[in-house]
Amino acid sequence: MEYKYIITDINNKIFCCIYTSDNTCHYLKPLDSGSVVGNIYVGRVENVVKNINAAFIEIEDKQKCYYSIPDNKAPIFFNEKNNPAICQGDRILVKVITEPLKTKPAKVSSKIELTGNYSVVSNDVKGVHISKKIKSNETITEIKKRVADILIQKQQEAIEKTGYDYLSNFGIILRSGCADADIDDIIKDVNTLCDEYTDMLQKAVFSKFYTLVHKDRPGYIEEIVHLSGKDSVEIITDIPAIYNELETYLPHSSNISIRMYKDELWPLYKLYSIEKEIDTALSKKVWLKSGGYLIIEQTEALSVIDVNSGKNVAKAKSMEAIEASALKTNLEAADKLCQQIKVRNLSGIIIVDFINMNQRNCDILMEHLKSLAKKDIVNTTIVDITKLGLVEITRKKIGKSLSESLNKA
The missing domain is CATH 2.40.50.140 (Nucleic acid-binding proteins)
Incomplete structure (x- = not known):
């Protein structure tokens, strides 16, 4: 899949947006420069x-x-x-x-880990591990062997720097991006990350309470690296400082391209209609092209989505025509609500009340929902449909929702 990662300034607030090749927005959040997550x-x-x-x-x-x-x-x-x-x-x-x-x-x-472009150093693993997304071959086996030798060396350095044997209890995970990366780049990444890790431990040993011993790289950098593991990502920004950060932190990869947008007459956020996406994502009512609409309400305990036929009312009196119309509206609603869940970054328990249908059409809808959930970069599960016809969805919590980030909750 191809992604466009847009970073732009709207009314002195920086937003990050992810668009797919069909120009559909699947992700939208303000950049929080004051976040302590990862520190x-x-x-x-x-x-x-x-x-x-x-x-x-x-x-x-x-x-x-x-x-x-x-x-x-x-x-x-x-x-x-x-x-x-x-x-x-x-x-x-x-x-x-x-x-x-x-x-x-x-x-x-207490799970202390540092993440690089091609590797992760963590006290939660022992030895060298390879991402499950990478198929084993001779090259990967050779990389793993070289990294294992580096790990032994770096563990000894950790003992020498800190004076404590137990601080050498860390391992390395090779990320999915290693599959297409140059071996020298991977080895450089591992060496750099291990040095950062042991330097962090050394600083921590001699630090007082409340000391910040490591500040994580910007969160959007990690998001881009994660996306580029198996898909191509074009990053477009109109902010020079962000462009410089991208050039500094991102790996040189065929899956990543960076472009500086310059057009004073037509700003980047207008080109991709980001203001409209924000307004829609903050609205309780979301219209469908067919004339139906969604009502999306976010509460403390769960999120609730109601699907309504609206103006899309079948004129035909036959039961088959009514069922076909309901299925069509529900499938369109499924596409829209899955997109809105991602844009709004809804998480936890999500309950959806679709238009009532027969069992055969319900099965078609559930299969469609499951296929959409697989495309979400955040772990999303379509649990089941209840006897009342309510669809249960769970989604892993990753950061604040859009409304919480913009203090609109």
Whole structure:
């Protein structure tokens, strides 16, 4: 698939948008320069709450973050301890994995990993692992062997830099982009990332509470690298500073092209009608070309989508014609609502009330929904259709929804 990744300024706010080859917008969000997601800190355990099996850890500016104890089996402590259990006052290395949202604090994890263009260094794996998306061959086997030798060397360097054997417990994952990359570029990426990782550990050992020991690269860079793993991505921006960041961080790949847009008479956001996409994504009512419409409501617990036939009312009186009309409207609604789910970045539980149909047409609709869900870059599952005819969808939470990002929730 071919993607266009647009980064543009609208009323002094930078937006990132993803368009497919048919010029359909599938992703839209403001660029948050103040995000702490991906940053790694030396945190202080402020409190351990046993009844929820969690701890609250303070990072910079004494911001409290939620830490799940069962989900973090190998915490990295920098203070002397008599037991492996997390305790109040511990000096612990954590990575921010989600932003604070409304009354919920940010979440942190002891899974410490740095992500490069072709590799990931993580304390959550041992040895060298290869992405499941890569088919094994002689070249990949040779790369894995060379990377394994580098890993042994870098683990020894980690011990020498920090003075602690346990800080050498990290491994390497080779990303899907390795399949088409030059071997020298992969080895360079692995070496650079391992050096960053060991330097980060060395800094953390001698740092005080709340210290930022690693700032992650911009989130949109990682999104582009992820997309380019198996698809071609053309990045277009009209912001010189963003263009320079793209040139600095992105790998030289045949799947990635970068273009600086210059046209004072016709701005980039107008060329792709981004303002219209934003207005539609913030609207409760979304029209379909057939005359039907969607009602999309986002609540604290779940999101609800209602499909209505609207002006698309079948004139024919036969049951077959009515069923055919309902199926046509529902299939069009499925395309639109899946697009809107992605643009709005809805997550968690999503309930859809389609127009009532017979079982045969319901099966056709469900298969169509499942095929659409597979195209989403965020993990999306079409669960089932209930006895009341409601379709259940779940979607992994990745960041804030569009309305939350724009403070319109």
